[in-house]
Amino acid sequence: VNPRSQRARPVREKLATEVRREQIVAAALALISERGPRGFSLAAVARHLGLVPSALYRHFRNKEEIIEAVLEFAGARLLANARAAEQESPDALEQLQSIALLHARFIRENHAIPHIVFSEVLAAGHPERKAQLARLVRAYLEAIADIVRRGQRDGVIRTDVDPASAAVLLLGLVQPAAFLWFISDGRFDVTRHVRNGWRLYEAAMLKD
Amino acid sequence: VNPRSQRARPVREKLATEVRREQIVAAALALISERGPRGFSLAAVARHLGLVPSALYRHFRNKEEIIEAVLEFAGARLLANARAAEQESPDALEQLQSIALLHARFIRENHAIPHIVFSEVLAAGHPERKAQLARLVRAYLEAIADIVRRGQRDGVIRTDVDPASAAVLLLGLVQPAAFLWFISDGRFDVTRHVRNGWRLYEAAMLKD
DNA sequence: TGTACATCAGTGAACGCGCGTTCACTGATGTAC
DNA sequence: TGTACATCAGTGAACGCGCGTTCACTGATGTAC
Numbered sequence: 001v002n003p004r005s006q007r008a009r010p011v012r013e014k015l016a017t018e019v020r021r022e023q024i025v026a027a028a029l030a031l032i033s034e035r036g037p038r039g040f041s042l043a044a045v046a047r048h049l050g051l052v053p054s055a056l057y058r059h060f061r062n063k064e065e066i067i068e069a070v071l072e073f074a075g076a077r078l079l080a081n082a083r084a085a086e087q088e089s090p091d092a093l094e095q096l097q098s099i100a101l102l103h104a105r106f107i108r109e110n111h112a113i114p115h116i117v118f119s120e121v122l123a124a125g126h127p128e129r130k131a132q133l134a135r136l137v138r139a140y141l142e143a144i145a146d147i148v149r150r151g152q153r154d155g156v157i158r159t160d161v162d163p164a165s166a167a168v169l170l171l172g173l174v175q176p177a178a179f180l181w182f183i184s185d186g187r188f189d190v191t192r193h194v195r196n197g198w199r200l201y202e203a204a205m206l207k208d
Numbered sequence: 209v210n211p212r213s214q215r216a217r218p219v220r221e222k223l224a225t226e227v228r229r230e231q232i233v234a235a236a237l238a239l240i241s242e243r244g245p246r247g248f249s250l251a252a253v254a255r256h257l258g259l260v261p262s263a264l265y266r267h268f269r270n271k272e273e274i275i276e277a278v279l280e281f282a283g284a285r286l287l288a289n290a291r292a293a294e295q296e297s298p299d300a301l302e303q304l305q306s307i308a309l310l311h312a313r314f315i316r317e318n319h320a321i322p323h324i325v326f327s328e329v330l331a332a333g334h335p336e337r338k339a340q341l342a343r344l345v346r347a348y349l350e351a352i353a354d355i356v357r358r359g360q361r362d363g364v365i366r367t368d369v370d371p372a373s374a375a376v377l378l379l380g381l382v383q384p385a386a387f388l389w390f391i392s393d394g395r396f397d398v399t400r401h402v403r404n405g406w407r408l409y410e411a412a413m414l415k416d
Numbered sequence: 417t418g419t420a421c422a423t424c425a426g427t428g429a430a431c432g433c434g435c436g437t438t439c440a441c442t443g444a445t446g447t448a449c
Numbered sequence: 450t451g452t453a454c455a456t457c458a459g460t461g462a463a464c465g466c467g468c469g470t471t472c473a474c475t476g477a478t479g480t481a482c
Contacts, residue, residue: 014444014458042436054437055459063436117387134391165404168388172380172405179325179383180376183342196373197380204412222425222477250469262470263426271469 013050020059023049025069032112067116067129074113075136077106082143092151093205097198099144100173104194107178114178141167151205158207166205173197221258228267231257233277240320275324275337282321283344285314290351300359301413305406307352308381312402315386322386349375359413366415374413381405 015023027048031039042063046053060066085098107113117133144167151157157166173194180188223231235256239248250271254261268274293306315321325341352375359365365374381402388396 017458020458041434043434051458052460053435054439054461057437058458117391130391130393137388137391161408162404165401166408168384168401169380169405169408171384171387172377172382174380175384175387176376176379179379180345183325183338183345185338193373193376196370197377200369200374200377200412201408204408225425228425249467251467259425260427261468262428262472265470266425 017059020049021069024056024059024066025073028066028070029073029110029112032115033110037115064126064129068132070112070116071129071132071136074110074116075139078103078136078140079143081106082140082147086147091156092147092154093156093202095147096144096151096170096205097202099147100170100194100198100201101191103171103174104177104190107174108181108190111178111182114182141171144170148205156207157205161205169201173201225267228257229277232264232267232274233281236274236278237281237318237320240323241318245323272334272337276340278320278324279337279340279344282324283347286311286344286348287351289314290348294355299364300355300362301364301410303355304352304359304378304413305410307355308378308402308406308409309399311379311382312385312398315382316389316398319386319390322390349379352378356413364415365413369413377409381409 024045027045028040031044031048035044042053042056045066046056056066060069081102082099085095085102088098089095141164145163148157148161148163148166152159152161152163174190177188177190177193177197180193181190232253235253236248239252239256243252250261250264253274254264264274268277289310290307293303293310296306297303349372353371356365356369356371356374360367360369360371382398385396385398385401385405388401389398
């Protein structure tokens, strides 16, 4: 036996907590994306970073806290998408289309999201995790509804549609597409569906 | 100590395999609905039926086979909904609305479905489970697309919409609503959203 | 109608496994002098 | 610039737990005679 291999992990790399926290969140997302919620174990996260499981406890109090950080990250990304879309064009309908496309891309590039949203991560977690997710989604839908209202004021969107319903329906442009993409192992073309669906959505919303 | 309690399970109830298989599938759905995918353990299923875990192996080869049966049951229900909707009215648009409402009700009454669809049940299971789900959803969407095509032939639906996209979009009427209902602990009104959303969907589909 | 027997649903003890978490420790890193 | 020390990220052994699964058994049920 090689004597060097008997000394376990001879060179240890120490990184600051802020760096490790980000790495751990990224590893959690990657693992859920690749192997589903069950693939997200502390052992797997640690292995991904070249650490030992107990090392994670230097940066998070427990697994629950890691899930909290993952949700926070995903929520921030969705809201950032909404804000970015608002910058792109002054037209409310174009902003809505842009949000749908950015949302589709986000899920396509990071399909941990549907897993987290529906999965055991919530069921197993404390009720606070579910409440956190509810708050996050509500903020996102509120941002979309605001755009719809602005479009109604500007005279590009029919005034007889309920902004909240229109926001949920925009989610409906993306969510089933992401779902089909997921179960078809990537064969379903999300962007193509969102573009096709958008034409219907626009036709329904457009002021005559 | 009461001597009767020392004799474990003095009266044993034996039921035919076909009966037990149905009970086991029903128990699995109930447990996932109430406690999420993690709540669906063989121990919990057995407890639910007043059995011992190993008894389940008289009726299914392993846990995987139970999941297969659950998916089969759910898929049959969705297709039955589609067929029932077709009986209710000759009008394609009314049939589509009916499917959306029946689907919403099915999920509302049995919210194991979103869990199963996205959750670890798939991630953990063999690839065949995912393929089974994909087949099931494809059949459902195909049934809906057929109705859209019929509506186009009958002149009630615009001919420039892609039937497949229209089918996915109908799913988008229901899926986000079910999701919001789930994370809001039942406070979101699914049926109200589906009715509101339907008006937009209809407006987009209607032949001028 | 009564008895003998085969079938097979249900039992309970036991298993190996991966999980999240703890704890006393080690030793690299940055700071104070 | 060089040394002593506090800090704290990382270690590794150990834990209790619930899980899916096995296996030799028991005894209720339905059938053949």
